[in-house]
Amino acid sequence: MSHKIIVPIGPYHPLQDEPEFFQLYVEGEKVVDIDIIIGYNHRGIEKLSESKHFDQVPFLVERICGICSSSHPYAYCLAVENILGGEINIVPEKALYIRTIIDELQRIHSHLLWLGLAGHFIGYNTVWMWAWKYREPVLDMFEMVTGNRNNYAMFKIGGVRRDIKDEDIPLLRKMLDELLPAVDLFRGAVMDDPVIKMRLKDVGTLTYQQAVDWCVVGPTARASGVNIDIRRDDPYGVTERLDWNVILEKDGDIFSKTIVRILELYESISIIRQSLDKMPKSGVIDAEVKDIPEGEGIGRVEAPRGECFHYIKSDGTNQPVRHKVRSPSFMNVASDKVSAVGGTISDATITLAAVDPCYCCTERVAVINKINNRKVMNGWDLVKLSQEKTLKLKEGYHGRPK
Amino acid sequence: MRDRIKEKLQDKLSDWLEPSIKRVYFSIDKKDIFKVTQVLFKELQLRFITASAVDNPDSLGIVYHFSNDPAGEVYSVRVLLEDKIKPEIQSISPIFPAAEWIEREIWEMFGINFIGHPNLKKLLLADDWPEGEYPLRNKK
Numbered sequence: 001m002s003h004k005i006i007v008p009i010g011p012y013h014p015l016q017d018e019p020e021f022f023q024l025y026v027e028g029e030k031v032v033d034i035d036i037i038i039g040y041n042h043r044g045i046e047k048l049s050e051s052k053h054f055d056q057v058p059f060l061v062e063r064i065c066g067i068c069s070s071s072h073p074y075a076y077c078l079a080v081e082n083i084l085g086g087e088i089n090i091v092p093e094k095a096l097y098i099r100t101i102i103d104e105l106q107r108i109h110s111h112l113l114w115l116g117l118a119g120h121f122i123g124y125n126t127v128w129m130w131a132w133k134y135r136e137p138v139l140d141m142f143e144m145v146t147g148n149r150n151n152y153a154m155f156k157i158g159g160v161r162r163d164i165k166d167e168d169i170p171l172l173r174k175m176l177d178e179l180l181p182a183v184d185l186f187r188g189a190v191m192d193d194p195v196i197k198m199r200l201k202d203v204g205t206l207t208y209q210q211a212v213d214w215c216v217v218g219p220t221a222r223a224s225g226v227n228i229d230i231r232r233d234d235p236y237g238v239t240e241r242l243d244w245n246v247i248l249e250k251d252g253d254i255f256s257k258t259i260v261r262i263l264e265l266y267e268s269i270s271i272i273r274q275s276l277d278k279m280p281k282s283g284v285i286d287a288e289v290k291d292i293p294e295g296e297g298i299g300r301v302e303a304p305r306g307e308c309f310h311y312i313k314s315d316g317t318n319q320p321v322r323h324k325v326r327s328p329s330f331m332n333v334a335s336d337k338v339s340a341v342g343g344t345i346s347d348a349t350i351t352l353a354a355v356d357p358c359y360c361c362t363e364r365v366a367v368i369n370k371i372n373n374r375k376v377m378n379g380w381d382l383v384k385l386s387q388e389k390t391l392k393l394k395e396g397y398h399g400r401p402k
Numbered sequence: 403m404r405d406r407i408k409e410k411l412q413d414k415l416s417d418w419l420e421p422s423i424k425r426v427y428f429s430i431d432k433k434d435i436f437k438v439t440q441v442l443f444k445e446l447q448l449r450f451i452t453a454s455a456v457d458n459p460d461s462l463g464i465v466y467h468f469s470n471d472p473a474g475e476v477y478s479v480r481v482l483l484e485d486k487i488k489p490e491i492q493s494i495s496p497i498f499p500a501a502e503w504i505e506r507e508i509w510e511m512f513g514i515n516f517i518g519h520p521n522l523k524k525l526l527l528a529d530d531w532p533e534g535e536y537p538l539r540n541k542k
Contacts, residue, residue, distance in 0.1 A: 039526035047538055082422060215450045215500035227471075228449070234424060234474030298425055298467070298476050311454045311467065324454035326504075334503050 004032070007345065009352070020333065022340075022352060029344045034337055049323040054080060054292050057320065058155050061310075064325065066150050067113060070106045071303035072325065073155035074099065075310040078236055078299030080157045080292060083314055090287045095159040097279040100237035102146070102154050103301070104268040104275075108179070109138040110304035111261045111268075114353075115186060118258065121350045122199050123387030127189060134182040137175050144168055158287030169276055176269055183265045190258055195394045200255040204339045204351030207252055214335040217328045218306020219260045224252035230302035242274045254350055292318070303328055346389040403446065403470050407477070410441050417480070424473070427465075429480040432491050435466075438479060439494045442468050448477060453504050455512045457540045462489050462512060483514065493519040511538040 007024040023035035045064055049057050058073035065072065084090060091099075112135040119127025139149040145164055146152040154160050164172075190196055206216070211224035221228055229246040231239040247263040249256035294316040301308045306328030313322040340351045404426065408415065414434045419427040430438050442448045448468040456463040466479040483489040493516035495502045505516045506525040513536040516522060524531065 039524070039528075042526040044537065082425065212447075212449075213498050213500065215498070230474075233471050234476075295421065296427070296478075298478070300469075300476070307451070307469075309451050309467070311465070313456060322454065322456045324452070326452035330452070330503065331500060334500065337499075 007348075009348070022336070022348075024340070024345065024348055026345050029346070031340055031343055031345060031348055034340050036333060036336060038333070046323055046325060050320055053318050054157060054314075054320065057323070058157075059153065061325065062151050062153065062155075064327065067110050068106060068303040068305065068308070068327075069151045070102050070154065071301045071308045072310070072327075074103060074236075075299040075301040075303075075308045076312070076323075077155050077157050078301065079297040079310040079312040080289075080299070080314075082297030082299055083292060083295040083312060084158075084289060084297075090158055090289070092159055092284045092287060094163070094280045094283040095285045095287075096238050097275045098160045098162075098164055098285065099155070100239060100242075101164065101272050101275050101279075102142075102152060102160075103237065104271045105138060105141060105145075107268045107304045108265055109135050109142075111265055112138065114261060114304075115258070118254075118350060118353060121353055121383060121386055122196070123390040124196070127186070130182070131186065134179060137179065141172055141175055144171070156286065157292075158289035159285050161286075163285050164279070166281065173273070173276060176272060180266075180269060183262065183269070186265075187262050190262060195390065197255060198393050199390050200258060200350070201253055202251075203254050203347045204343060205251065205253045206335060206339045208250075210335065210338050211252065214331065214338065216306070216332050216335045218302065218304070218332065219257055219264065220306065220332045220335065222247060223249045223256035223260045225250045228307070230300050230307050234300055236299075236301065238275060238278070239271065241278070242271055244271050244274075292316075305329055306332060346385045348386075350386060403473060403475065403477075406446060407442070410445065411438060414438060424475045425478070426475060427478045427480060429482070432481045432483060435479075435481055436492045436494060436497070439466070439497055442477070442479070443498055446470075450498065450500055451476065453501070453508065455508045455514060455538070457512065457538065459540075460484075460486075462486055462514060464491065464508065464514070466494075489514045490517055491515075492517050493522075495519050510536075512536050513539070 005026045007026055009022040009024065021037040021040065023037065024031050025033035045060060049060055052060055057076055061072040061076050062069045081090060112131045116128040116131030116135070119125065119131060142152060143149050145168065146154050146162060154162060206220065206224050208225045211221050211226045216226070217228065225248065227246065227248055232246055244267045247260045247267065249260050292314050295314055297312045299310045308328055309326040311322070311324040312320050315321045336352055340348055343351055414430050415428050417429040421427070443450060448470050451467040451469050453464050453466045456465065462483040464481045464483070466481070468477045468479065469475070470477065481491065483491060491514060493505055495505055495516070496518060502519070502521060503525055505519055506522060508514050509516055509522055510524050510527050510531070
């Protein structure tokens with residue numbers, strides 16, 4: 001006899017920055033359906049933006065997400081610059097390099113953050129501690145360059161707000177050099193560890209066709225073999241002048257998603273190094289844009305989670321009449337509907353986290369069955385369930401219980 | 403890609419606009435949206451980015467954005483809904499599931515009804531949000 005049990009995950013947890021509510025329908029161990037309920041964090045940014053001056057909007061959109069807080073202002077600035085000049089680049093040369101450096105630094109810190117969380121969810125707390133330890137110097141670099149560890153306030157229409165000082169460059173280079181062994185360590189820890197491989201291989205798989213149908217973006221798409229990367233396809237900043245690769249995997253499971261993110265760390269470090277080498281020593285960093293003409297513009301940026309899309313409609317006044325924001329998680333989270341169904345409940349935590357939705361929202365879990373007895377599990381119990389599975393695999397692999 | 407779109411949809415297109423090299427805008431009639439999306443998504447394999455609804459003074463509009471990734475182009479399909487009291491358009495969610503959420507968002511924010519949507523309910527707003535209040539419409 002099977003009975004359907006609803007396991008609610010979310011919506012609130014002090015750790016998470018995007019409250020989401022997942023209702024898992026389970027039969028025994030197996031997840032048979034999932035309901036995704038969002039909107040707990042709706043702040044009306046699009047409406048707010050329509051009442052702000054064009055120059056104030058970057059500060060507003062920066063606060064959409066605390067982790068990819070340079071992607072949104074970047075995409076917004078590209079959208080407005082699209083209205084201003086079409087294909088003609090109005091942004092000064094040096095500003096383009098600074099923008100690229102900020103964008104890639106952000107990718108490094110975001111991927112490390114995800115790696116830490118993913119490690120925690122599957123019971124590798126050492127990975128969690130280490131990933132976040134090595135994320136700290138990246139935030140230090142941000143502090144050095146922009147003055148802020150988060151919400152960098154660097155972007156403005158037609159340029160950037162702060163210059164990278166010449167005397168900071170050697171130190172930035174040194175910090176990047178020190179980061180490289182850490183990335184090597186993570187690559188070794190994930191790729192060569194048989195238990196992680198057993199735990200993540202063929203879990204939460206999103207096939208190529210599903211990825212196309214759900215229009216997922218970023219590492220989630222690239223892990224399923226969908227060859228898209230806005231940095232290469234619709235180049236912005238200086239990425240088209242530099243030498244780097246798009247990381248592509250085929251399997252679409254969580255192992256592939258992890259590999260894509262880890263290998264992208266190398267590419268990001270390489271992009272920053274090349275940018276520091278090629279950046280002009282002096283020059284203006286701001287085109288001093290005054291008026292925004294009437295028109296429509298679209299700006300796209302490859303955020304750490306995928307394509308970030310901004311659409312601006314201007315009527316010639318000093319405010320946008322319509323500002324549409326589409327963040328990558330909007331497409332990626334929806335695809336959980338296919339990737340989590342069919343898996344087991346101990347895989348649900350890592351599967352829902354694998355698209356990197358800033359997800360820590362396992363606050364309360366109530367397991368209710370037909371006979372109406374009620375057992376309440378909290379988010380920690382769910383994480384524990386996931387960690388126990390890893391432990392079991394580990395024991396099986398080493399052949400003896402610990 | 404431009405020529406292929408023009409060839410496939412020749413009688414349905416109007417106001418072809420290329421403000422910059424990689425950004426293309428064109429308008430279609432609202433009754434053609436299902437057919438056009440099918441051609442763009444299934445036959446020409448463009449990726450659906452999102453849809454932006456726009457509140458104009460005398461009409462509502464939806465701009466469907468499609469991406470041609472190998473070339474880095476964005477094709478924006480404009481649809482105009484003249485009836486502001488009871489705006490309706492056919493849903494494109496039956497073609498691919500990725501459009502479900504954005505149509506739900508437009509439905510609650512602008513009050514545009516999507517005919518044939520499999521699961522048209524509130525996405526971002528609270529369940530007890532007052533009927534007939536559309537937050538992203540312009541106030542008179």
